[in-house]
Amino acid sequence: MYEILRNEKLAEDTHLMEIGAPMVAERIKPGNFVILRISEKGERIPMSVFDFDRNKGVLTIVFKVVGKTTKDLSSLKEGDSIMNFVGPLGNPTEIEKFGTVVCIGGGIGIPPIYPIAREMRKAGNKVISIIGARRKYLLILEDEIKSVSDELHVTTDDGSYGHKGFVSDVLNMIIREGRKIDRVIAVGPLVMMKAVCDVTKPHGIKTIVSLNPIMVDGTGMCGCCRVTVGGETKFVCVDGPEFDGHEVDFDNLILRNNRFLEEEEKAKGGCYGSEKEKA
Amino acid sequence: MGVKKKKHKMPEQNPKGRIQNFREVALGYDKRTAVEEAKRCLHCVNKPCVEGCPVGIDIPAFVKLVSQGDFDSAIRKIREKSNLPAVCGRVCPYERQCEEVCTLGKTGEPLGIGHLERFVSDHEMKKVFKKKKPPEQTGKKIAVVGSGPAGLTCAGDLAKMGHKVTVFEALHEGGGVLTYGIPEFRLPKEIVRSEINYIKSLGVRMEYDMVIGKIITVEELKRDYDAVFIGTGAGLPYWLKVPGENLNNIYSSNEFLTRVNLMKAYRFPEYDTPVRVGKRVVTIGAGNVSVDCARTALRLGARESIIAYRRTEKEAPARIEEIQHAKEEGVKFRFLTQPVSFTGNKEGEVRKMECIRMKLGEPDETGRRRPIPIKGSNFTMNVDTVIIAIGERPNPLLAKATKDLKTAERGIIEVDENQITSIPGVFAGGDITTGAATVILAMGAGKKAAEAIDKYVRKG
Ligand SMILES: Cc1cc2nc3c(=O)[nH]c(=O)nc-3n(C[C@H](O)[C@H](O)[C@H](O)COP(=O)(O)OP(=O)(O)OC[C@H]3O[C@@H](n4cnc5c(N)ncnc54)[C@H](O)[C@@H]3O)c2cc1C
Ligand SMILES: Cc1cc2nc3c(=O)[nH]c(=O)nc-3n(C[C@H](O)[C@H](O)[C@H](O)COP(=O)(O)OP(=O)(O)OC[C@H]3O[C@@H](n4cnc5c(N)ncnc54)[C@H](O)[C@@H]3O)c2cc1C
Ligand code: SF4
Ligand code: SF4
Ligand code: FES
Numbered sequence: 110m111y112e113i114l115r116n117e118k119l120a121e122d123t124h125l126m127e128i129g130a131p132m133v134a135e136r137i138k139p140g141n142f143v144i145l146r147i148s149e150k151g152e153r154i155p156m157s158v159f160d161f162d163r164n165k166g167v168l169t170i171v172f173k174v175v176g177k178t179t180k181d182l183s184s185l186k187e188g189d190s191i192m193n194f195v196g197p198l199g200n201p202t203e204i205e206k207f208g209t210v211v212c213i214g215g216g217i218g219i220p221p222i223y224p225i226a227r228e229m230r231k232a233g234n235k236v237i238s239i240i241g242a243r244r245k246y247l248l249i250l251e252d253e254i255k256s257v258s259d260e261l262h263v264t265t266d267d268g269s270y271g272h273k274g275f276v277s278d279v280l281n282m283i284i285r286e287g288r289k290i291d292r293v294i295a296v297g298p299l300v301m302m303k304a305v306c307d308v309t310k311p312h313g314i315k316t317i318v319s320l321n322p323i324m325v326d327g328t329g330m331c332g333c334c335r336v337t338v339g340g341e342t343k344f345v346c347v348d349g350p351e352f353d354g355h356e357v358d359f360d361n362l363i364l365r366n367n368r369f370l371e372e373e374e375k376a377k378g379g380c381y382g383s384e385k386e387k388a
Numbered sequence: 389m390g391v392k393k394k395k396h397k398m399p400e401q402n403p404k405g406r407i408q409n410f411r412e413v414a415l416g417y418d419k420r421t422a423v424e425e426a427k428r429c430l431h432c433v434n435k436p437c438v439e440g441c442p443v444g445i446d447i448p449a450f451v452k453l454v455s456q457g458d459f460d461s462a463i464r465k466i467r468e469k470s471n472l473p474a475v476c477g478r479v480c481p482y483e484r485q486c487e488e489v490c491t492l493g494k495t496g497e498p499l500g501i502g503h504l505e506r507f508v509s510d511h512e513m514k515k516v517f518k519k520k521k522p523p524e525q526t527g528k529k530i531a532v533v534g535s536g537p538a539g540l541t542c543a544g545d546l547a548k549m550g551h552k553v554t555v556f557e558a559l560h561e562g563g564g565v566l567t568y569g570i571p572e573f574r575l576p577k578e579i580v581r582s583e584i585n586y587i588k589s590l591g592v593r594m595e596y597d598m599v600i601g602k603i604i605t606v607e608e609l610k611r612d613y614d615a616v617f618i619g620t621g622a623g624l625p626y627w628l629k630v631p632g633e634n635l636n637n638i639y640s641s642n643e644f645l646t647r648v649n650l651m652k653a654y655r656f657p658e659y660d661t662p663v664r665v666g667k668r669v670v671t672i673g674a675g676n677v678s679v680d681c682a683r684t685a686l687r688l689g690a691r692e693s694i695i696a697y698r699r700t701e702k703e704a705p706a707r708i709e710e711i712q713h714a715k716e717e718g719v720k721f722r723f724l725t726q727p728v729s730f731t732g733n734k735e736g737e738v739r740k741m742e743c744i745r746m747k748l749g750e751p752d753e754t755g756r757r758r759p760i761p762i763k764g765s766n767f768t769m770n771v772d773t774v775i776i777a778i779g780e781r782p783n784p785l786l787a788k789a790t791k792d793l794k795t796a797e798r799g800i801i802e803v804d805e806n807q808i809t810s811i812p813g814v815f816a817g818g819d820i821t822t823g824a825a826t827v828i829l830a831m832g833a834g835k836k837a838a839e840a841i842d843k844y845v846r847k848g
Contacts, residue, residue, distance in 0.1 A: 364736030372662030
C-alpha cells in the first residue's frame with residue numbers, strides 16, 4: 110500500500126498529489142512515468158512524475174480529472190492509501206548540454222516539463238519555457254516553471270492571460286526572431302505536440318515529444334500503447350515515452366486514444382462533466 | 389481382471405450454457421469416478437509414465453493411493469515433486485507427456501493421469517494450508533524474478549531446502565501467464581491464488597509491482613542475495629507487420645487476455661478496465677493462445693468468432709482437446725488463410741481484412757509443411773475485432789538492463805544444462821530460456837534451477 114501524503118487542488122479538475130513510495134522515489138528520473146492502481150477493481154493508469162524527494166521517499170504527480178480513475182483518485186485524502194504503484198517506467202529524458210533548450214508544456218503537460226527544465230538547466234543549458242492553458246484559471250505551476258527557466262512565456266487560448274494563442278505560436282515567434290534553438294521538448298495534448306512539430310520541422314530543430322497512449326501493463330508485454338514512429342511500430346511504455354516528434358504518426362495515435370470513449374463514459378456513469386481535453 | 393479400455397470421461401458444462409459464462413468448462417471427477425479410474429493403472433514396473441513427466445511425479449504411487457481412497461496421502465505424494473498440481477491437472481498437455489507413454493495407451497486409452505491429478509488437488513483445495521514447520525534454515529537468500537510457473541516452482545523448492553526466498557513480480561498479481569493469459573474458464577484464478585498461497589506457506593515472500601531492470605537491477609540483486617533466478621517468461625507479442633495493424637479494435641492476444649483475465653474486463657463496469665468485442669471477431673493463429681482468445685470472444689458476446697490460420701488443422705499447434713472444445717462452442721476455423729492488410733473507417737476502427745489463400749509446400753525446419761501464398765487468390769472479410777495470436781518471444785526489458793547477460797536468437801537467455809547463465813550466480817529457466825513453451829516445462833526448468841542454486845549457494 111502506498112500512502113497519500115498530500116492532495117491539493119491546483120485548478121479546476123487538477124490535483125497535485127504526494128505519494129509515499131520510497132523505492133520509486135529513489136530511482137525515478139525526469140521523463141519517467143509510474144503506473145498506479147487505486148484498489149482491487151481499479152484500472153492501471155500511467156502518470157508522469159512532477160517532482161520527487163529521495164530523502165523523504167516521496168513522489169509527486171499532478172493529474173487532471175478526465176474519467177473514472179482520475180475522479181476516484183482526486184477524492185482520496187491524506188492518510189488514505191492506494192494499492193499499487195509501479196515505477197520508474199519508460200526511459201528518462203536525455204539530459205545533456207545542448208545549448209538553448211525550449212521546454213513546452215500544454216495543459217496537463219506542464220507538470221512533467223518542470224523536472225525536465227530543471228535538469229536541463231542544471232546541465233548548463235539556457236532554458237526557455239513556454240506553457241499554455243485554455244484559460245487563465247486553468248493555468249498551473251507558473252511560478253514553479255519560472256523558477257527553473259531562464260525565460261518564461263505564457264499563453265492562453267482566449268487571451269485571458271499572457272499571449273493570446275497557442276504555445277506553438279510563441280515558439281514560431283521565437284524561431285522567427287532568429288534565435289538559435291538547439292532542442293525543443295514538448296509535453297501536452299497530442300494536437301499540441303503535433304502543432305509544435307509542424308513549427309520546428311521546416312527549421313530542422315530536433316523536437317522531443319512525450320506520448321501518452323492508453324496503457325495496460327507498462328512493461329512492454331501487451332502492445333496496447335503501440336504507436337508508429339518512423340514507419341515502425343514502437344511500444345511507448347518501453348521504447349518511449351519520449352520520441353523524435355518529427356517521426357511520430359500523431360493521427361493514428363489520436364484515433365487510438367479515443368478507442369474506448371463509449372466504455373469510459375459508461376465507467377464514470379456519465380454523471381459529471383469536465384472540461385476534458387480530447388486527445 | 390478385466391481392465392476398462394477407455395478413460396472415464398471428464399464431466400463438462402454443456403457448450404450452449406458455458407459460452408454464457410466464464411466458469412470452468414471441465415467440472416472434475418467425483419470421488420467414485422476417480423477411484424474407478426485409478427484402478428485402471430497397471431502399476432508397471434518400469435514406470436514409463438514417470439519418465440514422461442517433466443517434473444517426475446511418482447504417478448503409480450499417487451494413483452495407488454487414490455484407488456485406496458487415501459486422497460490426502462495422494463496429494464502429498466504429488467507435492468513431493470510438483471508445487472502446482474491443481475494447475476497442471478488442468479492445463480498440462482498430458483496427452484503428449486505422461487499419458488502419451490502410458491502402457492494402457494497401447495491397447496486402449498491411457499490412464500487419466502491429468503484428471504486424477506486435478507481431482508486430488510481439488511480435494512486438497514477444500515482445506516486450508518497450515519503454515520508448515522519450516523525446514524532447517526541455511527541462512528542463504530535467493531531472489532526469484534517473475535512469478536510464473538518457473539519462478540514459483542523454483543521458489544517453492546528452494547524454500548523447502550531451507551533458503552530464504554523473495555519473488556519479485558512486475559505485475560500486481562502473481563502467476564504469470566496462469567493469471568494474465570489462460571482464461572478463467574480453463575483455469576480459475578482462485579486456483580492460481582491458492583497455489584501461490586501454498587508457496588507462501590512455505591515461507592516465500594512475494595513482492596509485487598517490481599519491474600526488475602527498472603526499480604532494481606540484476607546486479608543489485610546479486611549484491612543483496614546469494615543467487616538470482618530469472619523466470620520472466622516470453623511476454624512480447626509478435627505482429628504480422630502488415631498495413632493497418634495499428635487500427636483500433638486490433639489487439640495482441642496479450643492485450644486482449646490481460647484486459648479480460650488480469651484486469652477482469654469481463655466484469656466491466658464492476659471492474660474499471662474495459663475491453664471491446666464486436667460482432668465478428670477474427671483471431672489469427674491456431675495455438676492454445678488463439679483458441680483461448682476465440683473462446684473468450686464468444687463469452688464476451690461475439691456473434692461470430694473465427695480462427696484464421698495459414699496452415700491446416702493438422703499443423704495447428706493447439707491441443708486437440710482445446711480445438712474440440714472451441715468447435716463445440718461454435719468457433720469457426722478458416723484454414724490456409726493469411727491476412728495481408730487491414731482497413732478501417734474514419735474513427736480508425738478496423739472494418740475489413742484482406743487475406744490471401746495459402747497452400748502447403750515442403751516441410752520446414754519445424755517439420756510442418758510450409759505455407760505458400762497462392763498468387764491472385766486475395767479476398768476480403770468483414771471484421772470488427774481482430775486478435776493477433778501468432779506467438780510470443782521473451783520481453784527484452786530485463787536483458788537490456790543487464791549487461792553481461794548473454795542472449796541468443798529471439799532474445800532468449802542462454803543457459804547451460806544446469807540453467808546457469810553467463811553471469812555467475814544468476815540462473816534462468818522457463819519460457820525466457822526456451823521461447824513460448826508449456827507450464828510443465830517451465831516448472832521442470834524451475835526445479836532443475838533450484839537444485840543447481842542449492843548446490844551453488846551451499847558451496848559458496
Ligand atoms: C506516459 C503517460 C504519462 C501520463 N501522465 C499524466 C499526468 O502526469 N497527468 C495526467 O493527468 N495524466 C497523465 N496521463 C494520462 C492519464 O493516464 C489518463 O488521463 C488516465 O489514464 C485517465 O484515466 P481515467 O480512468 O480517469 O479516464 P478514462 O475514463 O480512462 O478516460 C477519460 C478520457 O481520457 C482519455 N484518456 C484515457 N487514457 C488516456 C491517456 N493515457 N492519455 C490521454 N488521454 C487518455 C480518454 O480518451 C477519455 O477521453 C499520462 C499518460 C501516459 C501514457
Ligand atoms: C493464453 C495462453 C494459454 C496457454 N495455455 C497453455 C496450456 O494449456 N498448457 C500449457 O502447458 N501451457 C500453456 N501456455 C504456455 C504457458 O503458460 C507458459 O509456457 C508458461 O506460463 C511459462 O512460464 P514462465 O514461468 O516461464 O513464464 P510466465 O508464465 O510468462 O511468467 C513470467 C512472469 O515474469 C514476470 N516478469 C516479466 N518481466 C519481469 C521483470 N522484468 N521483473 C519482474 N517480473 C517480470 C511477468 O509479469 C510474469 O508474471 C499458454 C500460454 C498462454 C499465453
Ligand atoms: S504434471 Fe503434467 S506431465 Fe506430470 S504427471 Fe501431471 S499431467 Fe502428467
Ligand atoms: S504407465 Fe500407465 S499403467 Fe503403467 S504405471 Fe504408469 S500410469 Fe499406470
Ligand atoms: S502498455 Fe502494454 S506494452 Fe506498453
